[in-house]
Amino acid sequence: MYQKTIRNSFTLDGIAIHSGNLSEITLHSAQPNTGIVFRRVDVHPYEIIEAKIDSVSNTERCTQLKNMHGYVVSMVEHTLSAVRGMGIDNVIIDVNGEELPIFDGSATDIAAKILEVGHVQQEVKKTYLHIQQKVRVEHGNSFLEAHPSSMISYSVCFKNEHKMAYLSDQTSNFNFIENDYITDIAPARTFCFEEEVMYLKSKGLIQGASLDHGIVIGKQKIYPNLRFQDELSRHKLLDLIGDLALIPSFHATIIGSGTSHYLNTLFARELLNNLI
């Protein structure tokens, strides 16, 4: 198997959910072994922020990366998920500010565009790292663990910790052999609880939020209508694929429950320490 990049550049724009500003991203093809690199094109000279676990600077509500000059890019997880989920190894992602667009809260817009422009197989072989023993991290009642395997598969549980009467725990599974990222994972939207909305707005977050940008879990019901019965755990899985794109490609069986960006990135670090 060989490394892949995108065939043509493309641009997408949309609202950045936390700042409320319009944000634009352009994805470009990249040389073999580049990996995924963000480029802040609103500053001159451009600032490079590598999509690596050591760049993670904040995991509250979304994943934020920072370079050695102090430049940040946040809300990277859905774009990283689409890139990794669509099998792209090398790409440069230009962004004209600190925050990537939220789009509809899912990874569909980016994944569909990657499919539309196509990919190029490059001349350098793709390698997968492995683990030799179980790797596990915990935080409160939440955990993530990896078991040795010759392929990659995910199983992620959303815990109904807010005890909403009409919700229950839900689990989603995904592997790249039996499932299709673009139809099974990319459409799953982000979500928040109605009671959190005012609190987050008062903290200066989700200034651009509306029902066009994700799911709201209300006291009586969820709105708008769900795309999958298990859309919440599918989105948790989407986020996990995105956060694990911050470490090199690997093979393992991943099982998690109650995951968050904090736990995902803690796990990514521990996994990286054990990958050979």
Ligand SMILES: [Zn+2]
């Ligand atoms: Zn998310």
